[in-house]
Structure formats: C-alpha cells, structure tokens
Amino acid sequence: xxxxxxxxxxxxxxxxxxxxxxxxxxxxxxxxxxxxxxxxxxxxxxxxxxxxxxxxxxxxxxxxxxxxxxxxxxxxxxxxxxxxxxxxxxxxxxxxxxxxxxxxxxxxxxxxxxxxxxxxxxxxxxxxxxxxxxxxxxxxxxxxxxxxxxxxxxxxxxxxxxxxxxxxxxxxxxxxxxxxxxxxxxxxxxxxxxxxxxxxxxxxxxxxxxxxxxxxxxxxxxxxxxxxxxxxxxxxxxxxxxxxxxxxxxxxxxxxxxxxxxxxxxxxxxxxxxxxxxxxxxxxxxxxxxxxxxxxxxxxxxxxxxxxxxxxxxxxxxxxxxxxxxxxxxxxxxxxxxxxxxxxxxxxxxxxxxxxxxxxxxxxxxxxxxxxxxxxxxxxxxxxxxxxxx
Numbered sequence: 001x002x003x004x005x006x007x008x009x010x011x012x013x014x015x016x017x018x019x020x021x022x023x024x025x026x027x028x029x030x031x032x033x034x035x036x037x038x039x040x041x042x043x044x045x046x047x048x049x050x051x052x053x054x055x056x057x058x059x060x061x062x063x064x065x066x067x068x069x070x071x072x073x074x075x076x077x078x079x080x081x082x083x084x085x086x087x088x089x090x091x092x093x094x095x096x097x098x099x100x101x102x103x104x105x106x107x108x109x110x111x112x113x114x115x116x117x118x119x120x121x122x123x124x125x126x127x128x129x130x131x132x133x134x135x136x137x138x139x140x141x142x143x144x145x146x147x148x149x150x151x152x153x154x155x156x157x158x159x160x161x162x163x164x165x166x167x168x169x170x171x172x173x174x175x176x177x178x179x180x181x182x183x184x185x186x187x188x189x190x191x192x193x194x195x196x197x198x199x200x201x202x203x204x205x206x207x208x209x210x211x212x213x214x215x216x217x218x219x220x221x222x223x224x225x226x227x228x229x230x231x232x233x234x235x236x237x238x239x240x241x242x243x244x245x246x247x248x249x250x251x252x253x254x255x256x257x258x259x260x261x262x263x264x265x266x267x268x269x270x271x272x273x274x275x276x277x278x279x280x281x282x283x284x285x286x287x288x289x290x291x292x293x294x295x296x297x298x299x300x301x302x303x304x305x306x307x308x309x310x311x312x313x314x315x316x317x318x319x320x321x322x323x324x325x326x327x328x329x330x331x332x333x334x335x336x337x338x339x340x341x342x343x344x345x346x347x348x349x350x351x352x353x354x355x356x357x358x359x360x361x362x363x364x365x366x367x368x369x370x371x372x373x374x375x376x377x378x379x380x381x382x383x384x385x386x387x388x389x390x
Contacts, residue, residue: 036304036326036333042388045340050365051089051100054382058346058367059087061169063119063126064354070103070126071365073382074115086111086130110143110152118169120177127153127177131166140167140181140188153192160190160199165212168227173218178234180213180225187211187230189239203239204230219258224276226253226265233279240279247274247281255298255350257305259327264305266295271309271321273298284325285332291321297351299362303327306362306387308348311336320347320366324389335387339364342383346370354386361386 050059050071057075073087086107091100107116107128114132121127125146132141132154140161142153161167163184170179176193186207189200201207211229223234231243231253246253248267256265256276263276264284271291273284287295290311297308304326311321313336320343322335339348346368354363363386370380 036324036329036331036389038333038335038338040389041324041333041335041338043335043338043340044386044388045342045384046363046386047340047342047382047384049091049100050382050384051091052087052102052104052382054087054089054367056380057087057382058349058370058380059089059365059382059384060115060117061119061350062352062354062363062365063121064352064363065121065126069354069363070119070128071384072116072119072128072130074117074130086114086116086132088116088128106145106150107143110150110154111141114138114141114166118167118179120170120172122172122177127170127172129167129170129179129181131161139163139165139183140179142167142170142179156192156195156197157190160197160201161188168212168214169216171216171218171223173223178216178218178223180216180227182212184209187213187227189213189225189234198237200234200237200239204232205241205243214252214254215256217256217258219263224256224258224263224265226256226267228252231265242276242279242281245279245281247272247283251294254294254296255309257298257300259300259305264298264300264307264325266298266307266309268294268309271295271311273307285323285330287323287332288321288334288336290319290334290336291323293318293321293347297348297364297366299351299353301353301362301389303389306351306364308351308364308366310347318347318370319343319345320368320383322348322364322387340383340385341368342381343368343385346380346383361388 059071059073062071071089088103111132116130118129125144127144129142144151165183167181179190191198212227214227231246233240253267266273275282293310295309299306308322313319324333349366351364365384367380368383
C-alpha cells in the first residue's frame with residue numbers, strides 16, 4: 001500500500017435509514033427496496049476540487065466538519081527522487097463558501113521533509129498528523145488548527161513515535177484524542193487529553209519494528225485499532241488483542257466502519273472483508289476476483305457498504321477497485337468500471353460521507369498512475385470522486 005511501503009442471492013431483510021446526529025451515524029427506520037445495480041449509482045470526478053495538486057503524490061485521508069473538507073497527503077513517491085513534502089488541501093462544503101485552497105505552505109515547517117497522513121475534528125479544532133524530519137531527527141509530527149491558528153503538538157507526541165516512525169492516523173472520542181502509528185519499536189498507540197499523554201503501546205502483544213497502526217475509529221464505546229500486524233479494540237485503558245483470530249493473513253487490516261451494531265473490517269493481501277461481532281470475525285461479502293490486492297477504504301451509508309482499495313483489470317495487474325454491498329439484499333455491485341480515469345492504475349485510499357454539490361455523497365480519494373503496468377512503478381497523481389446512490 002502507498003502509506004507504508006506507504007450473480008447474487010437476494011435476501012428478504014430490511015435496510016436501515018441513515019440519520020446524522022452530532023456527526024454520528026444513527027438509525028431511524030427500517031425500509032425495504034429493490035436490489036441495486038451499477039446503473040443505480042452516479043460517480044463524478046472531483047479531482048480538481050482537492051485544493052492541493054497531488055502531482056507525483058497522493059492524498060491520504062480527509063475530514064469533514066460540516067462546512068469544510070480538509071485533505072491530507074504527500075508529494076513525492078518511490079519513483080521520484082523528490083524529497084517528500086506535506087500537502088494539505090481544503091474545499092468548502094455545500095454550498096461552497098470559498099474556492100479550493102492549498103494550505104501546504106501552512107504546514108511545510110510543521111511537517112518538514114515528511115507528509116500529512118491523519119486528520120480529525122473535535123468540534124472546534126482540526127488535528128493533523130504525519131511524519132517529519134529535521135537533520136537526523138525523524139518521527140511522528142502533529143499540529144492543531146483552529147480559527148486560522150496553528151499549534152504544534154509534535155513536542156508532546158514525538159517521544160512515542162520516534163526514529164523511523166510516524167503518526168499515521170488520529171481520532172476524537174468526545175473527550176480525548178487517540179493517535180496510532182509506528183516507532184522504532186513497532187506499533188504505537190497514544191492518547192492525549194488536554195496536556196496528559198497516556199501510552200498504550202506496551203499492551204500490544206508481540207509488537208515488533210515492522211508492525212504499525214494505520215487506522216483508528218470510534219464507535220461510541222470503544223476504538224477499533226488496526227494496521228500491519230496489529231488488530232484490536234481499546235475500551236477505556238484496556239486493549240483487547242484480536243490479531244490471533246485475524247482473517248487478514250498476508251498483510252493487515254487497513255479500513256473499517258461501524259453501522260450501529262457491528263464493524264465491517266477490510267485488509268489484505270489478498271483483499272478480504274469480515275464482520276466483527278463482539279470479538280468474533282464472521283466472513284463478509286465475497287469480493288469480485290478482480291478485487292485482488294487489498295481493501296483500504298470502507299464506508300457505511302445507512303443502506304450498505306462502499307468497499308474500496310486496489311485490485312486488477314483487463315489492462316493492468318493493478319487498478320483501483322470499488323464495490324457496494326447492499327445490506328438489504330446481500331447483493332454486491334461492482335462499481336470499478338465507473339471510477340473516473342484519474343484512478344486508473346492506482347487505488348482508493350480513503351472514503352467517507354461528505355455532502356458535495358448539494359448531494360448526499362460519499363467522497364473517495366486515492367491516486368492513479370502508480371502502477372502503469374505489472375512491472376512498472378509510475379509517478380502517481382491524486383484522484384477524487386463522489387458517489388451518489390439516488
């Protein structure tokens with residue numbers, strides 16, 4: 001993956017309507033509907049709205065606070081000799097209050113020689129995480145942004161994400177921040193509440209230098225923590241290790257979302273998704289054969305799951321992949337052929353709900369051009385699209 005190296009049986013069950021309350025997904029009423037097909041979805045290329053130009057780079061994640069979308073990323077890839085440079089783009093909500101903006105120069109000093117990867121919103125401030133290097137000093141970096149003012153959080157967090165490490169993801173649970181990433185010792189997991197820092201890394205069993213945390217998500221009572229060689233649930237200050245029963249054998253778990261009753265978790269390679277019921281994994285929907293490499297994006301829209309990542313196509317051994325799993329019917333709809341050309345030879349890196357152009361849309365970000373052929377690594381470029389299911 002970029003970050004760290006960087007047909008169907010119809011079931012008669014009810015679907016659930018989506019309600020957004022204080023930024024969280026809840027359930028409203030049950031409804032039934034016909035099984036979807038590809039023509040039920042509208043995909044639109046919005047790469048030009050990202051704010052920053054992700055040439056020879058890639059967006060990594062985004063956050064939405066109800067009025068603004070902030071997109072994190074990096075310029076410079078394995079095919080380039082360019083020193084990594086952090087990218088931060090912004091565009092307005094709907095209706096757009098301002099044109100897209102490139103905020104990369106704002107964070108250049110805070111993430112020097114590195115990148116911005118994670119992003120979270122706590123109701124009053126953004127916290128952006130990643131990695132940075134000053135001479136021989138390298139490791140995790142973080143900064144908060146509120147009302148145009150930047151606050152450097154790196155001094156508090158760098159001791160826990162030092163060496164060749166970084167802070168790959170962050171999230172807010174209503175009272176404290178949780179940061180996940182990597183240090184020289186392996187996966188690192190740290191919380192920040194006010195000025196109080198708590199390190200949970202020692203609770204991760206069998207931790208080693210080639211393990212890291214790539215994804216965190218809060219479901220209202222606990223954190224799902226996932227990455228390479230690391231998979232578990234953090235409740236309060238207690239970490240429950242789920243790695244021994246992980247179905248993501250060849251790699252790790254890189255994406256998940258919560259539908260109000262259980263998680264759908266995805267990873268690879270090979271690409272696979274599974275439901276997490278309590279502490280037990282249950283096989284998820286079967287992905288198309290062309291969805292072959294890994295799952296790196298999952299989003300619940302109230303009726304089903306968008307699942308994105310990297311697969312293959314008739315023209316390339318590597319290509320972006322996207323399916324929709326309809327909860328009401330059990331149908332898996334392959335949407336890969338509808339992705340804009342900007343994603344060709346690349347992957348979907350991240351997805352989430354973000355109203356766009358007056359529509360209730362799912363925003364997809366990632367890159368194209370990373371794999372122009374089975375043996376070639378190319379100069380990737382950023383890509384973004386919205387998906388609307390009328």
